[in-house]
Structures are given as structure tokens and as C-alpha cells.
Amino acid sequence: MDLRFTDAQPTAAEREAVESVLGPAGVESHQRVRTASNLRIFATGMQSVADRRHLLLPALETVQSEIGWVSEGALMHICRELSVPPAEAWGVATFYSLISVDPSPPVVVHVCDDIVCRRAGALELMEGLEANGRIPNTRWLPSPCLGQCDRAPAAYVQRAGEEDHVLVSIDPQARPMEPDGSIVSTNGQPESLAVPQAGEPHLRLLRRVGTVDPGSLDSYLEAGGYRALEEAVEMGPAAVVAEVKASGLRGRGGAAFPAWIKWEAVANSPDAVRYLICNADESEPGTFKDRVLMEDDPFSVIEAMTISGYAVGARQGYLYIRGEYPLATRRLRSAIHQARRAGLLGESMRNGVSFDIDLRRGQGAYICGEETALMNSIEGLRGEPRNKPPFPTVSGLFGKPTVINNVETLCNVLDIVSDGGSNFASLGTPQSTGPKLFCLSGSVRRPGTYEVEFGATLGDLIALAGGLPEGRRLRAVLLGGAAGSFVLPDLLEMPLTFEAASEAGVSLGSGVIMAFDQHTDFGDILARIAAFFRDETCGQCVPCRVGTVRVEEALARIRRDPQPGDLELIEEIDLAMRDASICGLGHTAAIALRSALELGLME
Amino acid sequence: MTRPETQQSVRLTIDGAPVEVRPGATLLEACRQMGTEVPTLCYLETLTPVNVCRICVVEVERNRTxxxxxxxxxxxGMVVKTDSDRVRHSRKxxxxxxxxxxxLSAAEDEVGEWMRQYEAEPDRYGPQSEPSAAGERDRRHPGHHGEVNGRTAEGVHQPTKVDNTLYVRDYSRCILCYKCVEACGIDAQGTYxxxxxxxxxDARISTEMDLPLGDGACVFCGNCIGVCPTGALMFRSEWELRRAEMWNPDAQSVTRTVCSYCGVGCNLELHTQDNRIVKVTSPQDHDVTNGHLCIKGRFGYDYVQNLGDVDRSSIDEVLAKARRPSPE
Structure with missing residues (x-):
């Protein structure tokens, strides 16, 4: 590899930011410089280059957060340090919506205009911001779902050189936007409302939420934390896998794949190097349950990862969290730090186990929630899904056997170890075992994350959330998120289990229950969903890259002036996207739309 | 049905007929072995399959997609169908x-044939949207896009990038098959x-910061042109002749020879029209090149037709334009 860089140099601040991730600059790379004049660098070998490529995204992310954008000088500096071809680094930097390669003001506010937020006043808020004109050193941009649907409308604020944060329950009338990125007033809704069940005795996944200090390991230990890890080590890895198998635990991220199949495959792999990944890139519109677990019970995520890594023989875990979750990120980082100091995480833990966790932040790409796209993203490549097979259990992160599970899935492992797999399996139904979190939002009185045993009906969940506000009548529910489907009130009696959903031809997806009343403009909602998939497709394969555009165009025609054939056209496009796309994004991109059209919600 | 690891071949059924292939063979290889045609765009024998165009999809029993x-x-034991309704629909x-x-007007001839074979009607999505301004697509940020009215079908049309005398990049013709990226990088040239x-x-093929080719890492080997299936990457000479409406493949002959620059022995195919070299390729099945060349073999042919003022014909006027840095 014979790399060529432009002459652009980083500023002192950019250099410092890069150094904070990559270590002192230049020692290694200077040895590779053949001539100082043309900056052509001869790599000492592909292996040493590949070894550090995974630091590309953390380096870009750090420059973005410290400086506010990634300049040519900063990009070239990173490329020189990591021996990454500049064209490839450019391809990676321009893939993520939270990274800017154009000069940006120090404060950038990403205002969510997705389904729930737009119905809670986000459009009004954006009009106000627009009318307000330019505010020095500030810019606002529309954003896809920020995972704050229980506290809509919301905005995510990037501030150069300072901590990023999220604004929730924003007053749609609020203006002006202050130069520090705050939008003057919020409704002041207390955060605890996000988990209305907090403190109730029957809770399992949410039992520590609101009762245990998420910032304190001692508090977690007092509440019984890390007992499961102790028990797991006593049992031995094979027994833990056996308990997970006995538990019938299925994935909570959307695909409902039995966890034990992945675990057993990796645990039995002949390859000694294996990885465990916690998929915390929760980006499905309407989903916020994992955020609640990570923000309010971060140690349980870390402990669950540790047990899982131990069980499958992984010494290194990765926690990939979406960039729009700054509070969860801070709390998890603090939890990781505290666990390491207490000998509960790291190379030589006090129980003889060796397992460490690297936290990686996504930078604004829904597709990176797809497991193989996530792996590519960690590896410093564009977040494009891989063709399967080979599956991650055979060839996953860095080509090694990898278990990847969603946050909620992993958190269940604690109870499975403590109570036994069969006890876990006795909860719920035979095919849908254990507790389940659902994200209630939209037209309900108390939106939030709710925990039930599998078997509760759609109507039960809506009732838990207080039902619809006065004078509102349920028109439809979006079940499973933007990649799920709309259902009518005639399914209120349906138990929310994998088998019942499958029988009804729908999917529980990531546990989204978004309620819509009689005043809903479904045309607007569908247009937002179509736009979302067009924005978020990686663009790699033809059916999804162009199909999502053609669906959006056909929908625009239907909304304006329906022509014979437009509905059929959407069906034809959907069929090709389902059959020929590489990954689940294309497979599911038009499902919600088609379900709404078939149910006559636009009429 | 598993067989011992020492197996010499794999047996499967394609369109009802049994076929035996070497272990590790792809379904495409199996189809070709039995003479079943499968269209491909992003696939090339000499490159790592990226499977992004999806035109080669087939139906395999017990696979959801x-x-x-x-x-x-x-x-x-695989049971494969290459011409089922589902396959035909997705390809169409x-x-x-x-x-x-x-x-797709400059794409390989098969593309037009497939359009007819699969009864594709690209026009039913409405008239083409207006071309974007030069460089506009290259500046697009991921995320929210502009208003969509459905009256036109959005396309990738844009002005051709002409920033050197050797080849042009007409991304209006780009189907994003990744072949050029692979040929430039890991699979052939190693230049990246x-x-x-x-x-x-808004995904597009790009240099870093969308720099002109000469300012980036490009070494002008032209191996990207060699693998481009749609004419998005084109010799400047061909592009000038097409603009002048003088490009005429029917009147061209192809002469195979050995490159005279060094001792490697790369084979060249000289495409000549009116007795002038208008582009150079290398046979993909040639042991030495696999279709790839360096800047000298690909572009260093001017010396054989350095005519001075003698015998200049109309084609020479056009070819002379290709030597000017900017298009007229």
C-alpha cells in the first residue's frame, strides 16, 4: 500500500484531540515516511495497518466533538497516523450524519422531527427556530428519532469542546434558541415519568430503575449486583450456556432469534479469539427501552456483558451505543471505570476471569444497528451490512466468531443465571419466555417503558400506559417501529408474543407500541417513515438504495393525487426489496407503509 | 445431507437438473458450468464479489429471501431456481x-438485452429529475433530504467530471457497482x-474531499476504466469522440499486442478507429495482467501516432481536444 496525503496539517487543537485517542503522534508513522517532501508513506505491512484501523471512527468522533467538525487537516492527520487511505477515511466520515466535514458552528442542535416528536410539536418548534433566524455560533438540523418518544419533542445538542446533551419535553413555543444550544424553556416534565412502573415489586428488568443509584457501584452491589457473575463463575461457562438454552431466551432487538444458538456456536468454536458485542445502537423509531436500562441501571448491562463474554469464551467485549445517547454513554463509561477499579472487569479480575469492555459510539446511522454493519463500523469501515452467510458466529468482528445481542436481551441473562433457565422459561409462554419491555408512545396518557410478562395483550399495554387521553379514540397502533406494521384496534386482544404476532402477520420488532388517535394525519406519518428509510439506507445495494426513493415518490403521488397503479407499484417495489436486498433494512422498509395503505388508514 | 470432508465435489439441483461442482464453487459458477445464464453487473472474475447490484439473485429452497x-x-443438496417468478420480478x-x-446508454450491450428479456420499464417511474449542478451531489450530507413531489424520478444525473487529459468520470452513468473501488484498491492496484x-x-464514488484526480492519490493506471460496466469511466479520447458524434464501435478493430515499455509482458488490446488508437484495454483472461495495466500501457500510446502535420484527418482534430486540460 502506497499512500498519498495532501499537505493539509491539523491545528494544535485538532492534533491534541487526535492524540487523545491514538496516543502520541508520529513515532511509528514517521519511521514509515520515505521522503519528507511528498508525504508518500510506505506501510511496513498490512497487518500493522489493519490493527489500528478500528480507531478511525473514535478518532473522527473525538475531533467532531472537540472541534465541532472534521477539517481536511484533521482528516489527513488521522490518515497519516493510522495509515488509512484518505479516500477511504473520507468515505467513512461522510457516512455518518453526526460527523460534519464542512465548517460548522460550535453548537449544532439536532431537532427530532420523527413520528412522535412531530405530533408533539416538533414541526412548530422548527418553524419557530427557522423564523427566529440565525443565532450566532449555532445551527439547528432536523433529526430522525432520538429515542426520547416518551418525552417528546426532543433535541440532541452537540457542543464543540463540551459535553453533548439531550433536551426533552421541549415547549414547542420555545424560542429563541440560546447561543449555548439550549432552547429556552422545557415543559419541565420530570425524568422519572419515563418509567411509570418504577419501584413496583414485580419488576425484573426494571427492578433497579429509580431505586438504585446508577452512578454508584456500591449502590448496585448493595442491591444484589454482581451476585449473578459470582454464580456464573461457580457454574462454569458451559453451564451458563446451558441455562440460557433452557431459558428459551430470544433476542429483543427485533429479529427474535434464539440467543442460545449464537452462544453455543461461539462457545464451541475452534477459534480461541472470540468477541461479544452488546448492540446498544437503539435507533428504531419509537424505541427507547435500552436507553432506560443503560441510563438507569448501567451496571446491569456491564455485568450481563461480563457473564455473557465469560460464557462464550470472549475476552473482549464491545458496547456499541448510538451517539445520540450522551447520558447513557456517560453512565456506562463511569460504570465500566468503576467495575475495572473494583476488579470486576479487566484482564485479571478478582474472580480469575478475564474480560474487558470497549465502549464505541455510533455517529448517526440507523443502519449500524444491523449486526454486520455495526461490526464494519467498529472496524473503521463504512457501516454497510455484510452479506450472510457467513454469519457472525462464524466470521464476525475482525473475522472472528462473535456473539452479538441487544441490551435488553443481555440484561435477561442476570436473572437466567440467578434463578435458573427453567424458572425464566416458566414466565410468559412456551415460545416467548421471560419478561419483556415495551415502549409506549404517541396518543397515550403515560408514555414510557413498561415491563410485562410475555402474554400481556396489546390492550393491556395501552391500559398500563393510562389509555388514550380524554376524547381520543384509538385509530391504529404502529407495532414494532418504522420497520414494523400498523394494526387496527381489532387486535387489542392479541397477546404480544412472538408466536401470536407471527400468526397475525405482524412483528413485535423492538417492542414499539405507538398509539394513534382519530385526529392523526396518516399521510404525514407515512411520508415521514418513507423519508426515514430513504435517509437511512446505506446505499450499498440497488433494491434498497433506489427502492426507498421510488417508494417515497409513489407515496407522494398517492397523497397528492392517487393514480391507478401507484399502490400496486409500491407492492412491486416492496417485493423486490424484501427478496433482493442485502439486509433487514431493505426487507422491512415498506412494510409499515403497505400495512397502512392496506388497512385504509389514509382514506 | 452432509458428506465426508474429503468430498471431491458438491451436488446440487439447478432448475431441476442435477449438477456437480468443485467444493467452494459459487452458485454463479455452478450455473455457468451448466450453461445457465445469470446476469451480473457488479461481479467480475478478477475482483472479490461485493454482491451489491443484486441482479444475479436466484431462489434457493428454504431460504427466506x-x-x-x-x-x-x-x-x-441445494435446490436452486434461476428463472422463477420471484427471481424474474427482482431482476426486472x-x-x-x-x-x-x-x-445506461453506454453500458455493456447485455444490459439492453436484459431490459427486454425481463420486460423492464424504467419510464413508468416518471420523467427524469433535473440533473444536479456540478459537485452538488458530492457535498450532500447524510440524513434529511429535500422535498419529494413524485412528479419526477430522482436520478444521479450531473455534469461529467473532466479534470485531466486521460480519462473522464461521468457519474450520471454510475450504478455504484464498487468495481472501480476494488480495482483501484485491494483487488488490483493497491492505490486506494x-x-x-x-x-x-447520495452515495457516490469519490476521491478524498472530492479532489480532482491529479491532486489525490490516483496514479492513472486506468484499471478502474477497465472494469467499469456502464461507461461512467471513459478514456478522454472516447468521450471527445462521443461528444463529436464520431464514436463508432462498428468501425473499430481490436489488435492484440505486447506492451513495449518493460519486460513484464502485459498484453494490450489496441482499439483503433480510422487507423488511430482510441482506447486501450487488456484481456481479462491474460495470465499476466488479469485485464489490469499501468499508466504507460494504458495511456502511453501517443508516440505511435505522432504524425506532426502529415496526414491529419478529422479524427485527429477531435483527439487533439483530449490533450487539453479542460474540455471546450
């Missing part, structure tokens, strides 16, 4: 998606001058 024949490894739609968003940038429908 169709699978790309170019990269799916044949397994014992993919051709329509490409035909409605990309200029281009990569895919941006996301979604």
Missing part, C-alpha cells in the same frame, strides 16, 4: 431502478485513490 449467485457458495425491478436513475462516500441514494 433470494440469494446472490455471485457469492453464495454451493452446498450439497433492479433493472428498472437502475434504468430510471442512471444513464477512490472510495464510496456519502450514504443512501
Amino acid at each position: 433470494l440469494v446472490p449467485a455471485c457469492s453464495r457458495i454451493a452446498e450439497e 425491478m433492479i433493472l428498472e431502478f437502475l434504468g430510471s436513475s442512471v444513464d 485513490a477512490i472510495a464510496v462516500a456519502g450514504r443512501g441514494f
Whole structure:
């Protein structure tokens, strides 16, 4: 590899930011410089280059957060340090919506205009911001779902050189936007409302939420934390896998794949190097349950990862969290730090186990929630899904056997170890075992994350959330998120289990229950969903890259002036996207739309 | 049905007929072995399959979705259909998606044949949207896009990038098959001058910061041109002749010879029209080159037709334009 860089140099601040991730600059790379004049660098070998490529995204992310954008000088500096071809680094930097390669003001506010937020006043808020004109050193941009649907409308604020944060329950009338990125007033809704069940005795996944200090390991230990890890080590890895198998635990991220199949495959792999990944890139519109677990019970995520890594023989875990979750990120980082100091995480833990966790932040790409796209993203490549097979259990992160599970899935492992797999399996139904979190939002009185045993009906969940506000009548529910489907009130009696959903031809997806009343403009909602998939497709394969555009165009025609054939056209496009796309994004991109059209919600 | 690891071949059924292939063979290889035609765009024998165009999809029993024949490894007992309704539908739609968003007029001849074979109607998505301004697509940020009215079918049309005398990049013709990226990088040249940038429908082939080719890492080997299936990458000479409406493949002859610059022995195919070299390729099945060349073999042919003022014909006037840095 014979790399060529432009002459652009980083500023002192950019250099410092890069150094904070990559270590002192230049020692290694200077040895590779053949001539100082043309900056052509001869790599000492592909292996040493590949070894550090995974630091590309953390380096870009750090420059973005410290400086506010990634300049040519900063990009070239990173490329020189990591021996990454500049064209490839450019391809990676321009893939993520939270990274800017154009000069940006120090404060950038990403205002969510997705389904729930737009119905809670986000459009009004954006009009106000627009009318307000330019505010020095500030810019606002529309954003896809920020995972704050229980506290809509919301905005995510990037501030150069300072901590990023999220604004929730924003007053749609609020203006002006202050130069520090705050939008003057919020409704002041207390955060605890996000988990209305907090403190109730029957809770399992949410039992520590609101009762245990998420910032304190001692508090977690007092509440019984890390007992499961102790028990797991006593049992031995094979027994833990056996308990997970006995538990019938299925994935909570959307695909409902039995966890034990992945675990057993990796645990039995002949390859000694294996990885465990916690998929915390929760980006499905309407989903916020994992955020609640990570923000309010971060140690349980870390402990669950540790047990899982131990069980499958992984010494290194990765926690990939979406960039729009700054509070969860801070709390998890603090939890990781505290666990390491207490000998509960790291190379030589006090129980003889060796397992460490690297936290990686996504930078604004829904597709990176797809497991193989996530792996590519960690590896410093564009977040494009891989063709399967080979599956991650055979060839996953860095080509090694990898278990990847969603946050909620992993958190269940604690109870499975403590109570036994069969006890876990006795909860719920035979095919849908254990507790389940659902994200209630939209037209309900108390939106939030709710925990039930599998078997509760759609109507039960809506009732838990207080039902619809006065004078509102349920028109439809979006079940499973933007990649799920709309259902009518005639399914209120349906138990929310994998088998019942499958029988009804729908999917529980990531546990989204978004309620819509009689005043809903479904045309607007569908247009937002179509736009979302067009924005978020990686663009790699033809059916999804162009199909999502053609669906959006056909929908625009239907909304304006329906022509014979437009509905059929959407069906034809959907069929090709389902059959020929590489990954689940294309497979599911038009499902919600088609379900709404078939149910006559636009009429 | 598993057989011992020492197996010499894998047996499967394609369109009802049994076929035996070497272990590790792809479904595409199996299809070709038995003479079954499977269309491909992003696939090339000399490159790692990226399976992104999806035109080669086939139906495999017990698979929920169709699978790309170019990269799916044949397994014992597989039952494959290459011409089912589902396969035909997906191929038709993919051709329509490409035909409605990309200029395929300079694509390989088979593309037009497939359009007819699969009854693709790219025009049914409406008239083409206005071309974007030069460089506009290259500046697009991932995320929210502009208003969509559905009156036109959005495409990738844009002005051709002409920034050197050797070749042009006409991304109105680009189907994003990744072949040029692979030929430039890991699969042939090792230069990594281009990569895919941006996301979604705004994804594009780009140098770093969209720099002109001469300012980036490009070494002008032209191996990207050699693998481009749609004419998005084109010799400047061909591009000038097409502009002058003088490009005439029927009047061209192809002469195979050995490159005279060094001792490697690369074979060249000189494409001549009116007794002038108008482009140079290398046979893909040639042991030495696999179709790839260096800047000298690809572009260093001017000395054989350095005519001075003698015998200048109309084609020479056009070819002379190709030597000027900027197009007229």
C-alpha cells in the first residue's frame, strides 16, 4: 500500500484531540515516511495497518466533538497516523450524519422531527427556530428519532469542546434558541415519568430503575449486583450456556432469534479469539427501552456483558451505543471505570476471569444497528451490512466468531443465571419466555417503558400506559417501529408474543407500541417513515438504495393525487426489496407503509 | 445431507437438473458450468464479489429471501431456481431502478438485452429529475433530504467530471457497482485513490474531499476504466469522440499486442478507429495482467501516432481536444 496525503496539517487543537485517542503522534508513522517532501508513506505491512484501523471512527468522533467538525487537516492527520487511505477515511466520515466535514458552528442542535416528536410539536418548534433566524455560533438540523418518544419533542445538542446533551419535553413555543444550544424553556416534565412502573415489586428488568443509584457501584452491589457473575463463575461457562438454552431466551432487538444458538456456536468454536458485542445502537423509531436500562441501571448491562463474554469464551467485549445517547454513554463509561477499579472487569479480575469492555459510539446511522454493519463500523469501515452467510458466529468482528445481542436481551441473562433457565422459561409462554419491555408512545396518557410478562395483550399495554387521553379514540397502533406494521384496534386482544404476532402477520420488532388517535394525519406519518428509510439506507445495494426513493415518490403521488397503479407499484417495489436486498433494512422498509395503505388508514 | 470432508465435489439441483461442482464453487459458477445464464453487473472474475447490484439473485429452497449467485457458495443438496417468478420480478425491478436513475446508454450491450428479456420499464417511474449542478451531489450530507413531489424520478444525473487529459468520470452513468473501488484498491492496484462516500441514494464514488484526480492519490493506471460496466469511466479520447458524434464501435478493430515499455509482458488490446488508437484495454483472461495495466500501457500510446502535420484527418482534430486540460 502506497499512500498519498495532501499537505493539509491539523491545528494544535485538532492534533491534541487526535492524540487523545491514538496516543502520541508520529513515532511509528514517521519511521514509515520515505521522503519528507511528498508525504508518500510506505506501510511496513498490512497487518500493522489493519490493527489500528478500528480507531478511525473514535478518532473522527473525538475531533467532531472537540472541534465541532472534521477539517481536511484533521482528516489527513488521522490518515497519516493510522495509515488509512484518505479516500477511504473520507468515505467513512461522510457516512455518518453526526460527523460534519464542512465548517460548522460550535453548537449544532439536532431537532427530532420523527413520528412522535412531530405530533408533539416538533414541526412548530422548527418553524419557530427557522423564523427566529440565525443565532450566532449555532445551527439547528432536523433529526430522525432520538429515542426520547416518551418525552417528546426532543433535541440532541452537540457542543464543540463540551459535553453533548439531550433536551426533552421541549415547549414547542420555545424560542429563541440560546447561543449555548439550549432552547429556552422545557415543559419541565420530570425524568422519572419515563418509567411509570418504577419501584413496583414485580419488576425484573426494571427492578433497579429509580431505586438504585446508577452512578454508584456500591449502590448496585448493595442491591444484589454482581451476585449473578459470582454464580456464573461457580457454574462454569458451559453451564451458563446451558441455562440460557433452557431459558428459551430470544433476542429483543427485533429479529427474535434464539440467543442460545449464537452462544453455543461461539462457545464451541475452534477459534480461541472470540468477541461479544452488546448492540446498544437503539435507533428504531419509537424505541427507547435500552436507553432506560443503560441510563438507569448501567451496571446491569456491564455485568450481563461480563457473564455473557465469560460464557462464550470472549475476552473482549464491545458496547456499541448510538451517539445520540450522551447520558447513557456517560453512565456506562463511569460504570465500566468503576467495575475495572473494583476488579470486576479487566484482564485479571478478582474472580480469575478475564474480560474487558470497549465502549464505541455510533455517529448517526440507523443502519449500524444491523449486526454486520455495526461490526464494519467498529472496524473503521463504512457501516454497510455484510452479506450472510457467513454469519457472525462464524466470521464476525475482525473475522472472528462473535456473539452479538441487544441490551435488553443481555440484561435477561442476570436473572437466567440467578434463578435458573427453567424458572425464566416458566414466565410468559412456551415460545416467548421471560419478561419483556415495551415502549409506549404517541396518543397515550403515560408514555414510557413498561415491563410485562410475555402474554400481556396489546390492550393491556395501552391500559398500563393510562389509555388514550380524554376524547381520543384509538385509530391504529404502529407495532414494532418504522420497520414494523400498523394494526387496527381489532387486535387489542392479541397477546404480544412472538408466536401470536407471527400468526397475525405482524412483528413485535423492538417492542414499539405507538398509539394513534382519530385526529392523526396518516399521510404525514407515512411520508415521514418513507423519508426515514430513504435517509437511512446505506446505499450499498440497488433494491434498497433506489427502492426507498421510488417508494417515497409513489407515496407522494398517492397523497397528492392517487393514480391507478401507484399502490400496486409500491407492492412491486416492496417485493423486490424484501427478496433482493442485502439486509433487514431493505426487507422491512415498506412494510409499515403497505400495512397502512392496506388497512385504509389514509382514506 | 452432509458428506465426508474429503468430498471431491458438491451436488446440487439447478432448475431441476442435477449438477456437480468443485467444493467452494459459487452458485454463479455452478450455473455457468451448466450453461445457465445469470446476469451480473457488479461481479467480475478478477475482483472479490461485493454482491451489491443484486441482479444475479436466484431462489434457493428454504431460504427466506433470494440469494446472490455471485457469492453464495454451493452446498450439497441445494435446490436452486434461476428463472422463477420471484427471481424474474427482482431482476426486472433492479433493472428498472437502475434504468430510471442512471444513464445506461453506454453500458455493456447485455444490459439492453436484459431490459427486454425481463420486460423492464424504467419510464413508468416518471420523467427524469433535473440533473444536479456540478459537485452538488458530492457535498450532500447524510440524513434529511429535500422535498419529494413524485412528479419526477430522482436520478444521479450531473455534469461529467473532466479534470485531466486521460480519462473522464461521468457519474450520471454510475450504478455504484464498487468495481472501480476494488480495482483501484485491494483487488488490483493497491492505490486506494477512490472510495464510496456519502450514504443512501447520495452515495457516490469519490476521491478524498472530492479532489480532482491529479491532486489525490490516483496514479492513472486506468484499471478502474477497465472494469467499469456502464461507461461512467471513459478514456478522454472516447468521450471527445462521443461528444463529436464520431464514436463508432462498428468501425473499430481490436489488435492484440505486447506492451513495449518493460519486460513484464502485459498484453494490450489496441482499439483503433480510422487507423488511430482510441482506447486501450487488456484481456481479462491474460495470465499476466488479469485485464489490469499501468499508466504507460494504458495511456502511453501517443508516440505511435505522432504524425506532426502529415496526414491529419478529422479524427485527429477531435483527439487533439483530449490533450487539453479542460474540455471546450
